[in-house]
Amino acid sequence: MADKKRWVITASDDRSLKDIKKRVTESGFDIDQVLDEIGCITGVASDDVAESLRSVPGVADVSPEPSVDIGPPDAPLS
Amino acid sequence: MLLAALERGDDSFETGRFLVTFKEGAAEEGLQSLGAQGMRVADARDFDGQAADLEAVGDADALVFPEIGVAVVGGAAAQERSMSVSAEIAADSPVESIDPEHFVFVAGTPGEYLRGFAQEAEDAPNEYLRGFLRAAETIIKDLREARQPQLQVEEEAAVLGATWGLNACRVPQSARSGAGIKVAVLDTGMDLGHPDFVGRLPAGQTQSFVGQPVQDLHSHGTHCIGTACGPRAPAGSTPRYGIGFRSSIFVGKVLTNSGSSVDGSVLGGMNWAIANRCEVISMSLSGRQSPVPAYTSAGQKALNNGLLMIAAAGNEALPTGAPANSPTIMSVASLDSNLRPSSFSNFGKIEIAGPGRDVFSSVPRPTRYGFKSGTSMACPHVAGCAALWAESASGLRGLALWNRLRATARPLPFSAARVGAGLVQAP
Numbered sequence: 001m002a003d004k005k006r007w008v009i010t011a012s013d014d015r016s017l018k019d020i021k022k023r024v025t026e027s028g029f030d031i032d033q034v035l036d037e038i039g040c041i042t043g044v045a046s047d048d049v050a051e052s053l054r055s056v057p058g059v060a061d062v063s064p065e066p067s068v069d070i071g072p073p074d075a076p077l078s
Numbered sequence: 079m080l081l082a083a084l085e086r087g088d089d090s091f092e093t094g095r096f097l098v099t100f101k102e103g104a105a106e107e108g109l110q111s112l113g114a115q116g117m118r119v120a121d122a123r124d125f126d127g128q129a130a131d132l133e134a135v136g137d138a139d140a141l142v143f144p145e146i147g148v149a150v151v152g153g154a155a156a157q158e159r160s161m162s163v164s165a166e167i168a169a170d171s172p173v174e175s176i177d178p179e180h181f182v183f184v185a186g187t188p189g190e191y192l193r194g195f196a197q198e199a200e201d202a203p204n205e206y207l208r209g210f211l212r213a214a215e216t217i218i219k220d221l222r223e224a225r226q227p228q229l230q231v232e233e234e235a236a237v238l239g240a241t242w243g244l245n246a247c248r249v250p251q252s253a254r255s256g257a258g259i260k261v262a263v264l265d266t267g268m269d270l271g272h273p274d275f276v277g278r279l280p281a282g283q284t285q286s287f288v289g290q291p292v293q294d295l296h297s298h299g300t301h302c303i304g305t306a307c308g309p310r311a312p313a314g315s316t317p318r319y320g321i322g323f324r325s326s327i328f329v330g331k332v333l334t335n336s337g338s339s340v341d342g343s344v345l346g347g348m349n350w351a352i353a354n355r356c357e358v359i360s361m362s363l364s365g366r367q368s369p370v371p372a373y374t375s376a377g378q379k380a381l382n383n384g385l386l387m388i389a390a391a392g393n394e395a396l397p398t399g400a401p402a403n404s405p406t407i408m409s410v411a412s413l414d415s416n417l418r419p420s421s422f423s424n425f426g427k428i429e430i431a432g433p434g435r436d437v438f439s440s441v442p443r444p445t446r447y448g449f450k451s452g453t454s455m456a457c458p459h460v461a462g463c464a465a466l467w468a469e470s471a472s473g474l475r476g477l478a479l480w481n482r483l484r485a486t487a488r489p490l491p492f493s494a495a496r497v498g499a500g501l502v503q504a505p
Contacts, residue, residue, distance in 0.1 A: 006341055010371045013378075033342050035349035038376035042342035061371035066400055068344055068365040070266070070337040070454060073296045077393040077422055077452040078337070078362070 004030075006065040007050050009041040015058030017041060023056050098140075098151055098161075104172035111172055112140050115159050117151070240318040242415045243305070243433030243459055249321050249466075252504035256322025256465035261306055261358045262351035263458065264344065265299035267292040267331035269442035272300065274309045274320075278327055285350055286331040287343035295335035297441045301450050302362045303327060304440030306458035306465070316447060319439045321462025321504070325469075328356050333363060344401075348376040348387070357385055357468045357475060360461035361407075362454035364392035364399035364424075377406025384475035388461050390453035391424040398427040408480055411497055412456040419496040423453055428498040429480070430487050432456035432463075460502045470505045 009024060011017055017034055024041060025031060029050075031043040042065060045053075053062050070078045098108070112119050120138035139155030151161065167173050240250045267286065270279050270293055284292040294300045307327045308320015332347035333339055344363065351359045359380060380387045387407045392399035402409035402424075409427050412420040412434025419425075420435050434456030441448040460483065467474050467482055474482050484499035 008342070008345060008370075008372045010375045033346055033349075035345055037349045037352040038345065038372070038379050040345055040349075040372045040375060042345060060375070063371060065342060066339075066344070066365050066367050066370045066373070068333070068339045068363040068400070070298050070333060070363055070452075072337055073298070073335075075337070078298050078450055078454045 004044045004046050006044055007062055008065045009053060009059055010061040011039040011058055012060040020056055020058045024053055027052055029053060098173055098176050101172055101174045108172035117155050241438045243437050244318060246433050247459055247463055247502055247504050249504045252466055254466035254469050254505055256325030256469055259358060259465040259468045260326045260328055260356040261322055261461060261465050262328035262330055262356035263303045263306060263360045264330040264332045264347040265302050265362055266296035266333045266335060266337060267294035267299045268303050268329045269294050269300045272440055272443060274312050274440055283327060284329040287346040288331055288334045288340050290334055292329055292331045294442055296337055298337060300442050301439045302454060302458045305455060306360055306462040308440055322465035325465045328354055345372055352380055352383060352385060358461050358464045359385060359387045360458050361389040361401060362457045364390050364402060367400040369403045370400045373401035374404040374406050377404050381406055381476045386464060386476055386479050388457055388464065390457040391428055393422040393452050394424055395422055396424055398424045403427050410453060410457045410460045412453045413501060417490060417501060419492055425495050428495060430460055430483055430499050430502050431497040432459035432502050463502045463504045466504050
């Protein structure tokens with residue numbers, strides 16, 4: 001089994017998260033947050049599971065979870 | 079493609095438009111070809127002084143500017159006809175090129191520039207169009223004014239007792255305070271005991287998404303909140319550094335005390351700010367990703383709810399980072415006090431610019447005040463001004479607020495890719 005990674009699933013506009021939540025869980029995606037206001041679900045899964053979710057109806061995108069950074073407190077720019 | 083699909087999810091957001099440039103002398107033929115494809119076509123010649131824009135022409139799919147050989151085509155109309163930047167253009171077609179509208183005419187306020195185009199560009203060959211004419215106009219305007227912005231800023235600082243950034247944005251002259259407007263700042267938290275914010279940080283409006291207390295042990299969040307929402311008259315000889323001094327502050331801690339996001343913290347913070355219906359959502363954070371579909375979706379959901387997400391373009395002197403590179407999120411570049419783009423400021427997808435070099439604002443106790451530089455500092459200048467505009471009219475929400483901020487920005491003699499519509503201004 002491949003290493004599990006963090007992913008964010010973005011729902012398409014015409015589907016509610018409820019519709020896809022069940023399918024996603026059944027596929028082996030370990031849900032962390034269900035973010036109703038922004039139409040996203042975050043969680044953990046293997047590459048294979050993530051790939052399989054891309055074809056689930058109502059799923060617009062599955063991408064690695066993005067990270068952002070402003071640098072340490074003494075950074076010259078932020 | 080996914081991004082495009084997300085964008086197409088809502089036709090009211092207008093970044094999906096295309097600029098179709100016709101070959102020299104083929105404007106009439108081009109106009110007819112759009113009609114032949116079943117588009118409802120409006121012609122700028124039908125308007126007084128050719129002062130037309132796509133918003134003003136009802137349900138037309140395309141607006142043609144015969145004088146300059148350009149048509150603005152709505153995204154839905156273009157999509158229906160498989161018109162895209164990558165579509166192959168037949169050799170005998172009257173079309174010279176098809177370009178996305180969003181770098182120059184971000185999100186639906188082409189009217190103002192196009193009026194300029196229609197007048198200024200009568201004799202200009204097509205290839206000088208796009209951002210260049212606008213830049214030229216602003217250069218001419220600046221030369222006409224023959225004023226040194228730096229001098230202006232310094233004069234006003236002496237008179238008004240405010241930071242250079244607030245003066246440049248004309249905040250001290252504004253009658254607005256941000257009263258009744260909820261401003262979310264998604265950052266490293268806030269010094270909840272800072273003397274300048276007594277009584278303005280109720281527990282219900284602070285939330286951490288990183289597993290650490292909201293209390294800001296980094297200083298970035300306290301600085302950004304200071305600029306967007308700080309007091310009108312800090313104690314002692316401290317100059318005014320805050321804009322929306324009566325705005326309602328929502329502190330979302332989405333970055334740790336070492337300045338990094340953790341699992342889903344930024345998305346969690348975005349969701350929280352929208353759930354709380356914060357009219358202005360300020361995000362002084364940036365990653366090196368291509369546009370992230372989840373961020374784009376969040377920005378769209380914010381606009382759908384009459385809220386506006388504003389983000390720092392980033393400080394790598396590279397193309398705009400995420401989330402500011404999402405078409406549904408307003409991207410802010412940084413200016414130095416001479417009103418030139420800061421050397422570090424990212425570029426490309428930029429909507430507007432704000433003061434970002436040597437910005438004075440609040441930092442956690444015991445230091446209390448300090449200077450910082452970066453697009454992170456430019457972003458809350460725009461967020462603070464957005465709160466003032468939102469207070470000024472109940473209709474100025476979401477996309478309308480976005481458009482107003484850009485329409486009222488002070489033009490600068492630099493490309494739209496560096497400064498967007500120019501320097502943000504308070505109402």
